[in-house]
Structure formats: structure tokens, C-alpha cells
Amino acid sequence: MTRTSSAEVLERGEAAPDAAPPRTGTARLRTIGLRVVSAVAVLVGAATAAFLAQTALPGDRATTILNIRSGQAVARTPEELAPIIAQFGLDRPLVRQYLDYLAGLARGDLGSSYQQFRPVWDIIGEQLGATLVLTLTAIALAWLLMVVWVVLTAGRGPRVRGLGQTVDTVAAGLPPYWLGTVLLLVFALTLHWAPVMGGGGIEALALPALTLAIPLAGSMGQATRTEFERALEQPFVVSARMRGMGETELRLRHVLRHAVLPAVTLSGWALGATISGAVVVESIFNRPGIGRVLVTAVSSQDIPVVTGIVVLIAAVYVVANLVVDVLYTVVDPRVRIA
Numbered sequence: 001m002t003r004t005s006s007a008e009v010l011e012r013g014e015a016a017p018d019a020a021p022p023r024t025g026t027a028r029l030r031t032i033g034l035r036v037v038s039a040v041a042v043l044v045g046a047a048t049a050a051f052l053a054q055t056a057l058p059g060d061r062a063t064t065i066l067n068i069r070s071g072q073a074v075a076r077t078p079e080e081l082a083p084i085i086a087q088f089g090l091d092r093p094l095v096r097q098y099l100d101y102l103a104g105l106a107r108g109d110l111g112s113s114y115q116q117f118r119p120v121w122d123i124i125g126e127q128l129g130a131t132l133v134l135t136l137t138a139i140a141l142a143w144l145l146m147v148v149w150v151v152l153t154a155g156r157g158p159r160v161r162g163l164g165q166t167v168d169t170v171a172a173g174l175p176p177y178w179l180g181t182v183l184l185l186v187f188a189l190t191l192h193w194a195p196v197m198g199g200g201g202i203e204a205l206a207l208p209a210l211t212l213a214i215p216l217a218g219s220m221g222q223a224t225r226t227e228f229e230r231a232l233e234q235p236f237v238v239s240a241r242m243r244g245m246g247e248t249e250l251r252l253r254h255v256l257r258h259a260v261l262p263a264v265t266l267s268g269w270a271l272g273a274t275i276s277g278a279v280v281v282e283s284i285f286n287r288p289g290i291g292r293v294l295v296t297a298v299s300s301q302d303i304p305v306v307t308g309i310v311v312l313i314a315a316v317y318v319v320a321n322l323v324v325d326v327l328y329t330v331v332d333p334r335v336r337i338a
Contacts, residue, residue, distance in 0.1 A: 035325065039318040044102070046314035050307030051101050055094065062090050068114045068301050087112070110308035115300050120308035124290055131289035134281070135274045137205060138212035139267060145217035146224060146263060151251050154225050155232040168225065171218025176277050180211040180284040208285045212274045216266075223262035231258040268324035272317035 055061070062081040065088065067073045085091050089100060104111065110120035153164025187207060188196045194207050231237065232255055240250050275290070282291035290309055297305035 035322065039322055042318050043311075043315060046311055047102060047105050048098075050311050051098055053307055054303050055097075062088070064301075065114050069117070105311065110311065111304040113297075113302055113305050115297075115302045116305075120304050123293060123305060124308055124312060127288055127290045127293050130287065131275060131278050131282070131291065134205065134208055134212070134278055134287065134289060135271065137209040138216065138274050139270055141209050141213035142216035142220060142270070143263070143267075145213060146220040147256065149217070150221055150224050150228055150259075151248075151256065154228040161229075164221075164225065168218045168221040171214050172222055174215045174218070176211050176215065176280050177284065179214060180208070180281055183207045183211060184284065204285075204287075208281045208287055211281050211284070212277050216270050216274065220263040220266050220270075223266055224259050227262055228255060228259035231255045234258070264324055268320040269317070271320040272313055275313055275316060 058064070060081075062084040063076045066076055066080060066084050089097055092100075101111070108121060110124070112118065113120055113123055116123060149164060149167065153160050153167075155161070156164075184196070184207060187193045193203075195204050228251075232251075237250065237255060240254060278289055279291035279294050281287070282289040283295055290312075294306060294309050296302075297309070
């Protein structure tokens with residue numbers, strides 16, 4: 001039996017037998033709604049884990065909070081504990097406390113710091129801008145490094161391809177604490193191209209951003225390289241070459257567009273991952289940001305601040321992945337939200 005290609009079928013004006021039926025607007029809205037419900041479920045799960053972490057403090061919770069505030073681990077009288085119990089509602093049933101916690105999160109209330117006596121959101125908000133600048137700069141650098149390296153090395157001769165794959169693998173496996181230390185020793189302490197610690201401006205941002213960007217570029221390069229080389233074998237590439245299109249223009253304008261979907265997917269994950277990685281990088285380079293806030297909160301057992309940052313990072317993961325799903329249809333029109 002002779003096989004008939006989809007292109008031949010379409011040329012004859014017949015419908016491909018295995019073609020998926022066109023999606024209606026209602027079906028697409030239902031799919032988007034299911035994804036939103038899944039995202040909300042993930043956020044509720046993260047919030048539940050954060051609440052349980054607060055209730056899992058050893059000993060009486062009110063005594064623990066008061067001891068953290070005072071910095072003295074001593075027994076407390078009922079009169080001392082009464083204001084703490086009233087402030088945090090610890091005399092209410094645990095289920096009621098849980099529901100109040102979820103309702104507070106829905107209003108943007110992450111609770112109050114045990115140590116700083118301030119809303120957690122105010123503490124995080126003061127440092128969030130510095131972390132976002134570092135994170136977004138790192139992702140932009142990772143995309144730039146990945147695109148340049150893949151376009152230069154993918155689909156070339158065996159030695160160049162092998163070099164490209166090796167660099168991708170090594171870069172993806174570099175731990176940020178080791179890479180940050182090496183960059184600090186070479187470019188700050190030896191070459192004096194960047195400040196050793198802290199500082200402002202682009203020169204102070206370059207090394208922390210590179211510390212996050214290089215491993216991310218390696219991971220994105222690994223995901224993109226295979227698709228890029230597969231796209232180079234497609235008929236539209238041969239057709240473009242026959243029309244006299246230059247190799248660089250062909251790779252950047254046509255092949256890259258068909259190969260970047262895996263990298264777009266990783267960017268959604270990377271937004272949350274780089275915020276998590278900022279904890280280490282901000283500590284190494286003594287930069288302001290929620291990473292330093294998290295380290296300080298963990299060392300002082302300020303659980304509401306810790307859980308607030310965890311919930312925030314979970315929300316970033318969920319929102320970023322929803323945005324990535326929408327970007328699929330922009331980058332590649334063949335892909336529809338499914």
C-alpha cells in the first residue's frame with residue numbers, strides 16, 4: 001500500500017485523516033481555565049506547606065515567637081504570652097488559623113515578622129527590586145550567550161559541534177557558588193575589572209549576573225541545539241539556500257525561530273530558579289536582595305519571612321509558566337494552547 005504524505009493530501013484539497021480537529025474558542029478557554037485552576041492548586045499547596053512549617057516550630061509557638069523577638073530562650077508567663085497569642089490568633093483552632101492564613105495571602109498579606117515586628121511583604125518589597133534586576137539581567141545574558149554560541153557551533157563540522165556540546169554540558173553543570181567565587185577571584189581581585197563586594201552600577205551587576213547566566217545558558221544551549229540541528233535539515237532551509245540566502249541570515253531569521261521553543265520553556269523555569277539561585281549569589285557578592293533577607297531570616301528563625309519568600313517564589317514559577325504557554329503561540333504559530 002502506497003503511503004500518501006500530508007502535503008500531497010493537502011494539495012488535492014483533502015483533509016488529512018489523522019489531522020486534529022480545529023479547536024473552538026470554547027475549548028481553548030476551557031483549557032486555559034484548567035491551567036489556571038492547576039496553577040492555583042500549586043499555589044495553595046505551597047501555601048499549605050508554608051503554614052505547616054510555621055506550626056511545626058518546636059515547643060509552644062507563642063513562647064518561641066517571644067523568645068525569638070527577645071533573643072532569650074527562657075520560660076514565659078501567661079501574662080507575657082497573652083499579647084503574642086492575641087496578635088497572631090494562636091488561641092483559635094488550627095483550621096481557622098489555616099483559613100485565615102490563606103485569606104491573608106489572597107489579599108497579599110504574608111504575615112508579620114517575628115523579629116522585625118513588621119509586615120513580611122514590606123520587608124520583601126524593600127529588597128525585591130534588586131533581586132529582580134539581577135534575575136532579569138541574568139536571563140537576558142543567558143539568552144545572548146546561548147543564541148551566539150548555538151548559532152556559531154550547531155550544525156557545523158564534527159569538531160565544532162563537539163566543542164559546542166562540550167561547552168554546553170560543562171557550563172550547565174557549574175555550581176553558582178564555585179563559579180561566583182572564581183569570577184570574583186579573577187575579575188575583581190586579580191584584574192580589578194569589577195568591585196570586590198557590593199557597590200552599584202553595571203560594573204557591580206556584571207559578575208553576579210554572569211554567575212547565574214552561564215549555567216543557565218548551558219542548559220538552554222543543550223535544549224536548543226538538538227532542535228536547531230533538526231531545523232537545519234528541513235526543506236525550507238534547502239529552499240532558502242537555493243534562493244541565495246546567507247548562512248548567518250538563514251540561521252538567525254528562520255532556523256532559530258523553529259529551535260527556541262525549548263529555551264522559552266526553560267526561561268519560565270529559569271525565572272524562579274534564578275531567584276532561588278540569587279540566595280547564593282547575593283551572599284557571595286554581598287549584594288542587597290531577598291536572598292540576603294532569606295539567609296538572615298533562616299539564621300534568626302524568622303519563619304514568616306522564610307515562608308513568605310517561599311510562597312513568592314512559587315507564585316513566580318506559576319505565573320512564569322503560564323506566560324510561557326502563551327508565548328508558545330507567538331513564537332511558533334503551529335503550536336496552539338493544548
